[in-house]
Amino acid sequence: MAKSKKAPANARKFPLVDQAEQAEKDLFSQHQGYQIPEYINANLAHTLRDYQDEAIRNFHYTQTQINPNPQHVLFNMATGSGKTDLMAGLILYLYQEHNFRNFLFTVNTNSVLMKTKDNLVNENSEKYLFQDKIEIDGEHIFIKEVERFPRIQQDNTIYIKLSSVQKVSDDLFVLKENTMGLSDYENQPVAILADEAHHYSAFTKKKNGKETKEEKEEKTWESAITKILRARDDKEKKNLLLEFTATVDFDKEVIYNKYRDKVVYRYPLNQFMFDGYSKQVKRIETSASDQDKMLNVVLLSQFRKYRAYAEGVTGTFKPVIMFKSAKVAVSLEANKVFNELIQNLNVADLLAFIKRQQVLDNADSSALELAYNFYLKSEDDLAKIVREIKQDFDPRNVLNANDNDRGNMLEKGQYEALNTLESPNNLYRVVFAVAKLTEGWDVLNLYDIVRIEKEAATNKNATMVEAQLIGRGARYYPFEINGEKSYQRRYDYDTSNKQLFLETLHYHTMNEPQYLKQLVGSLKQMDLPTGEDKKNPPIEIKLKPAFKKTDTYKTGKIYYNKSEDVPDTWFDSIDKYGINHKTDISRNLNYGSREVSYKSNFENIETKTVSVEKFNDRYIKKAIQRLDFYKFDNLKKYLPLLTSMKEFIYGEKWLNAGNIKLFLTVPKGYKVSDISPDELLKITIDLLKEYEGNFKTGYVKQRGTNQFIGYPIREYLTNYNKRVPEYDTLHMLNEVTQKVAAYEIKEEFFVYETAIVNKLEYELIERIKAYVEELKQKYNKAVYLFRMDENMHRESAKSEKLKLHQYGSRINRAGEKVDMHLQGFQPDFILFLENSDIHFQIFIEPKGMSGERFISELWKQELLLYMNDHQVEMEFEDEVENVRISGLKFYTKDDGQGTLEQLREVTQL
Template sequence: MVKAQRNKTNIRHFPLIEQANLAEKDLFNAHQGYTIPEYINANLLHTLRHYQDEAIRNYHYTQTQIKPSPQHVLFNMATGSGKTDLMAGLILYLYQEYNYRNFLFTVNTNSVLMKTKDNLVNKNSDKYLYQDKIEIDGTQISIVEVERFPRIQQENTIYIKLSSVQKVSDDLFVLKENTMGLSDYERQPVVILADEAHHYSASTKSEKEAENTWESAINKILNVRNEQEQKNLLLEFTATVDFDKEVIYDKYRDKVVYRYPLSKFMFDGYSKQVKRIETSASDEDKMLNVVLLSQFRKYRAYSEGVTSTFKPVILFKSPKVAVSLEANQIFNQMIENLNVRELIAFIKRQQLMDSNASSALSLVYDFYLKNEDDLGKIIREIKNDFDSRNVLNANDTSGNMLEKGQYQALNTLENPNNLYRVVFAVAKLTEGWDVLNLYDIVRIEKEAGTNKKATMAEAQLIGRGARYYPFEIEGQKSYQRRFDNEPSNKQLFLETLHYHTMNEPQYLKQLVGSLKQMDLPTGEDKKNPPIEIKVKSSFKQTEAYKNGKIYYNEVVDVEDEWFDSIDKYGINHQIDISRSLNYGSREVSYQSNVGVNETKTISLGHLDERYIKKAIQRLDFYQFEQLKKYIPLLPSMKDFIYGKNWLNANKLNLFLTVPKEYKSTDVTPDDILNVVIELLKEYEVKFKSGYVKQRGTNKFIGYRINEYLTNYNKRVPEYDTANLFNETMQKIAVYEIEDDFYVYEKAIVNKLEYELIERVKAHVNELKEKYQKSVYLLRMDENMHRESAKSEKLKLHQYGSRMNREGEITETHLQGFQPDFILFLEDSEFYFQIFIEPKGMSGDRFISELWKQDLLLYMTDNQGEMEFEANEKNVRISGLKFYTRGDGQKTMEQLSNMVQIKNQCNKLV
């Protein structure tokens, strides 16, 4: 990878992370397979994401497997990745597992402090991260905010002190009444949660004296109990830490417990995409451009079926308060004076001035000009939405964010009752601002800097603004991007943050450098000229093109009456329930020669239906009105719990896989309840995914190749920092392919797809020996019929019993999918059509796509189920395993084996 090459002379190792990773893979390590305690997710408002879960597992490793366990650790995690959620979970973990009751949260800005107060202690805040009632092992826990940790402490209570690091330092070094001195931190063990830790990292000569004082204060608190058994702890959190500096790396190399960089956060889909709109337009013209874009986003969201209030917010970033105030006045006046005639003239002038306008703005201009007759109404809506009452200038004369009213407004911008559409600000919003529906950041050029310090501040702001906004479509929320693989422009307007900046080469070079330093992938949003992809003239002369067909299965509508039992949702519900006990958080006495993988299955007999009722009470999905949305014929909860077509609770027996040393008496009622809760959570996912209104059939329809395989236009996206992902992101490029087996003159594909083409090419001669008439690779690009109903026909849908090769019933998916390639083989006797789908993703995203692979393999294994039209006898349709990098799944070996059974194919058809 390019990134690896750049750093190969300066590789940074972090022993705690490396050791934890090794322990995860070591079957004989007690940490292997550890799962975080159930009480953490049960008491948090948000279920922890996979990487937050990993962070806690890593921390658990340091506290249980390293002796002595480290007092001081650092979590280096991307802006927007949920560090405060992680803190909330760690507070519960340290309270329950190690009896820490006193937590000091400290940061260097009041805005972050106020936000965190809402997160951790203010139950009335929309940002509160805990459940209304915190309960562990049947005991209710209270969280109390204090200015000073009490000498006599209440049972079942967590105390949190929130303070700026400046005040902590002042209180420590300047003794005053009712403040916390060093003796307070010595009396009782304290956990320090230090946010935005890069502000008080390792002392250097270049740091300000105040920051040396902060670090000194933190270290004094950390070390004051070193002679006692239960020590004070320091957990630091930051997105920004410069490990390229030796002094920083030397301080933290053995303290970094988890890293989740911004590039990984974005690649995993938890952020918006980021695009730059580079323009030579004036600040005022940029203002009008962004208003038009923002309002078009709003219209587009509602046209796409976004059901919740969608209010895209604009941030105008200025270098100075005076400039911000002036820009605010210009903006208000511009909105007030806006009229139809001048708007049309502005759009046409912009089109003339910049023929290569951004893709987004080009679509925006087209929309307003096509709706010229309605512009009067549109402008009235713009004037209403962007009225000065809906514009917030988040500065006072000192350049700081105002503490009360403005703080509340800035941190509730997603709230439907908050009408602000525009924020004017200087640099103070780069930390502590937790807005999700920010879609446009505009750089005010007047007096703006272009040096590295300025562009790094911009890059950090872009990273903060890239947080994903979980809007609802058809009542469904997602916390990850949905439209990465959509050929439409949904992502451009619903899942993309635009940074509007100037088109000056030297500045842009500096900005891109800052973005790369942050591992923040962005692309320039420009309208690249489309490239025409033509079907080869030689292929057009063939019989395959003139008379050949490609086959996809039909779909039929499904009535509610069909959903009359639990198995119709793809749920394999058995009377004998077999589950694994989640014992990772229990202390089990193992002998040194016993591995954690040694287990046995025990019978617990009849599963008391009271466990099911209790689990249902804890899961919102199983409230009757909610359940009815997915089981429309369900008459009552009683029928759901006891009915033989549903849970059949009176008949259930429970078998648990447990550690070898367990006895049935070691399994507690809480263990059983947790097993049932996890089972019902899995069923919830399948109820939701299985309730589909259309599903595939086993009838396959042939579509004429010459009608569906046509010339088409496609643009090549450009990502300036795509090299940060290299092999994982798979940058798209244009490849000339002269070989006759490929039916198009060019291929606009990523590296993995091109690798697949080359792998198939290596088998062409072998294929031609058996299929003398036709051997062609068809690229089925959704761009071919982007705006046409034809594209919906050329998709595969699940059908049959939906079992994978292991005999497991798989989830039902409503959406069809179009495999990227078809290998079209033909001889004098029959067609052989093989679907091939390359997949470059990994981890959870790869797993979420496996239903597509199951369908492809199901077709291969169940040829006898397929039906065709009466005049189409000699057709065979199969699918291969996903093609992964380097043919990691041996897909080409599967292909070779498949084509070797030609004689069997004749018998089958």
Template structure:
């Protein structure tokens, strides 16, 4: 089931995003003039009037929205921003308010949400100029006019110039105003008078009627919002609906269908975190009692404070702890237990506790161990440390945000909870149950502790915890030497700065079923986390012995150069890597029928039928249903195309009049049962595949047969690399387990190799032939690991890529293959040199053979094969008269393609008894 969901996620298409992306890439029109959208920059009045500078992805979200309102007809009036928790959706709302006011004359804005906590936070963000969370500058000025922002309960009948009106309301109250007549509420007529922009936050709560037909409360919320949105449908300036959420169930067909053409921007949590805009997240899985967990997290939190001082963090650095309980009574009892624990703490108890914890086999937390070591090294001043702990964690600095009903307490405590970063806020600890999953945007939360008692282990409970972790992972922009950073500073740093200053720790229960559910929920959110254990970056050094060789001093590695591709090149589907034949062979996907062709043995239980009903009408209808194929958009990728008629009928393009469709179906299938809808769906699926190839094939550079040499000593250098330890994100799913290997053999030029199992197997296979290679290539036999981390921050690494050139063919040399103009860097180079100074450079690429990815990347293998079989076409720079460059077939598990046999034949060596024994030892 999970696999099916994952595959579906890959196929999701969002036309507004795609169209905006392609508009960004199309800089010039046919006359060479700069296109308006490509040159569109976020207006200066937005940056000048917002407290925070918009990040790149927020700017892109605004650019996408601008595109929908200026380049798509009719302009979409209902859009969705699907952005990660913590990515600054409210900052984007503030920018959109200014944009819609200035560019489209909207003065009335309705902000609606379903929880009080989010509503109160947003009030501080958008209308409370006295709040530390206010997002606008104190004075808003546009074109010399001072703009006032007014909070209202009802929009005025007559609006004043230079004024923005914002109504903030629970969606429940919005509904009451529409359907229950009360004094002071807003009825539908209030939304008809002047145009209104609705900012609907946490929008995933507003799709109940989309999900089901039940007439529950949420159903009416969706209905109420839609009534307001449609209130001015007959007016020239209509109401707008802008929805915002981090959580959308696109795996549900009804939700995807609702939002497919409304999603204007997506920024998933995994990308947000992997881009460095959040803390890292580590799990501390422990069997300790709740009281032991409490003391552990206090020690860790206080050590963070000390570590910040050591690292030169200036200003107020106050790491906050949150204790999450299942019930209010348990939270209240835990608060009491915590206060007692701190009150009774002394130096002797602390020392004994730390020493006892270090003896526990179950405690393998890297962060806690570093903290323990610090305290024991300072055992002579533990009494002073305890006094500081008692001061910092005094009962007055502990906040319990629950009452008996589970609601948040009075406004004063709400304000305390949402100003935890303030120098005037001294709270270090928060106890809570369920009110912090939405709307809480505290930045200096560094530890979340799950209280064990009555903790649920079901999926619903762990999903709430995963959402809380996502909120707690927001980055805290602490200062070093007076400078703030709003993204992680220490990725790749060999110290532990990141572990304590840029990492959120989630202290969990060590109960197998619970952990299984928690990890599952984290994966579902695509939230990258890993267990907290030692994971410092590893320095990968070039061996000193290699640096003394002539290969290091004078050797070169060769890659082919690329040139600009003129638009005149893209004159047919073939140029986009599409093998479009008159006879189209497809499978009939039964989907919802009882028989699914994918479960059938195709070689025995299927047949191919000719679809006589198929003609150009199906092509035309399918094109109408796919936004990508609207001519204005298609022209961006097919610059030689003159009309849709040409695209449909010309033999260089779809050649629709001559196409014949053949379908593979089960043997028992009757041709007359085939419906028009099924034929159309097959046609749409075919065109969707073509769309992907057209988009990826329109690349403005291509390879040449001219190869250039790059000095080895300039491009192969020391670099740092961490062994990835995420276990809860699809961003890195599918990769083999990566480990560190010491590499004492001198043929491998680095002291260590951080590789997956298949890559290590390849190294061992090559190792088995080193002696035989050295018999022939006496000056140099080296294996280079070409790791992207070597030049991650250097544009010069872009030169070290192979680009397709010539006429690509399959490995069998018969069937034309896809055209790929983008380059790639093979993972290994076997570098050989003989006594006549002849260089032989062999590219080797290991590749797992499972799934679509292998098929999609076969073009790389074909490029390596073409380079090998067309040596006469290769031209080298003037001084490279004695060089040969070749490539092997993909190396697959257990040498499934006989790649090593090809290596022997290519280099002219023979397999002897010693090599046979070595190969057996590998197997």
């Protein structure tokens, strides 16, 4: 009998994730629309990203909407995605919402432990993740690091014990004085934050058979964590276990079975990278010796630095190199060779080296070729460049991190240096290491990793460690351009080489087919998109000669609506921000988190609406005090006509707080007296937070109008250049929608010879192709599909003209009209149709994203659909009468929204 085919990890089902996602969509769920509390972002050093926010919302769902609440959950998130930021947010959430005071952070490596101490308890560290002063509901909250949770605990205090899992296990199983035994975890509820959690499943993975020493050790760890988790099972408030890892192996059936009902959130590495939160990754595969690779990477790194400043990077830009060896002795020897190489470098040898390298396999590397050409063209300045290389790569700027991972700490000062490499005061350019950086290192300005070949293994275990290191090194470096930072890639669509040097990590490795096959396999297993760094010149995307001969090209126009300036005098009331603020405000009481007898079945609760007589302006004032946005100096940036906070609070055109009446929807059994002042304050804070979003998005200096301008097609549809991103280690997303490729399209309906598009966009083109002949029966003069690529006019003011802007009024969820004046966007495709009676232009936008990212883009779909229902409101500058403009719903995979059916409807004559 044939064995059933095992489902890949990315196809596994995780009920908690599915339930939380469904609850986000279910209008009758108490979780729908839940926003994480403001105090979380207010007290963190970094604002949580969308996916971190989503992770907390999912966890909140498990703790408020599932009965009994799961004690043990797993966050499976990509390396570099900010799991420690998430932990910091969860600590605040559990403290405030669920009254946890005691937190145990545990991990299996000293390097991660040291880093996390800086993150969570060391207020003087540059890496500290909380604000200097933590304040919740007007109370100052203190964080104290402890070795043992105190029996008598102070108010407003969070206790954090940070310990290696080895020590936690030893203390638990070997009774010692002044250590935490099992009884300590029984006294008061403890939330365990277990990092690098894939190490805690040894017992699960191997219940039988011969074990290695390490497996026996890890089995003990797993047992210790489980004992702590279960220590309060007989009490009403139980301990919690929150595990975090990027590398859990769900392909193993026993691991999947252990975590199937515990995974609360997943954010895989490939999605993290495609969302732009990481560097791109390229491999430089070479037959060069280790010594030659050293000089190559120094030349590349220094060129990277020069290029950054030439591109307008401000502040300090210091690209770091890491040399990864298999053994400490090899690393120490390589360190010595490197220092001698830099010391002996001279202009003549450098020129000879570059010319020799150009005829070897390095000549195929796009990055090295550009670096070589730079140095050859700078021959007159090479003496100065060599001096700068000697200065930047002096032995004093080389850090040796070769302690073993579970043994002794680094020498005094080295740990701090290793974890502050982004600091302008840190001059290190090179790190030599063996095992130190496999877990926990979160340096951002690492741009080159060099594999020292001597004694390096090529088996699967070795290449998996390399793949994990590459994933860790791919963290994005938020360099400054004109004083502004970005935490996502800027140059994904840029045809220059900015991305290659500012947003790409290069992994320098050997050119040996069997090893590379193994490495690529490991990268695929991690879903880590990489490609070989080889010459990848932009492809010229040309208009078809036949199309350029048509009347459509010669005289036709494409229409976009005109935008206009919005004067500050227009922003004279709260309704100009899309807020319909009435004196009678209706809200729902968020009773989902309250202890009520019918808590487990919210959907069936009968409700009523009550008037809250005790609500008054004091709640508005108190809420304003809690929200930094509402400080007058900041508020006036968005409400320019405002003269005082008193006007904002009491003015009839603003909050009109003296006349507000609050009506709440509550369970039928509730009395108005059951509603506490804290709940009323929370409702008021939530209301003002909603208004904050409206104020920020509503105050724009440009808005759309109903006037449409025609732009000559021959001026705006032009030849342009674009690169095809080259990856050979794509795994999951390769099979879905994201992979970009060049497709030759011969059919005349598509006006370009080639389309560089992702799979979803190509799927759309193919579906429209199948409909072309039917369209030609109705539109006999022209049926063309235009690809409106961002690259066409990237450096030109023309690109700003080819954008749609919201205009007119739309109906919100409450059935009320609100003004539309958000930013403009350029839909990816225009279907151009023409016969003797009509010039018809249809905007089409494919969307491959899902969840919150999809929802955040829905304003674009609203605009596209708005045009269909408001044709008579459109005005055209040249007073043409035979123009019609429409838009379609987003096109999603397999036409999931029925976009093509809508196309058939709108194209009926």
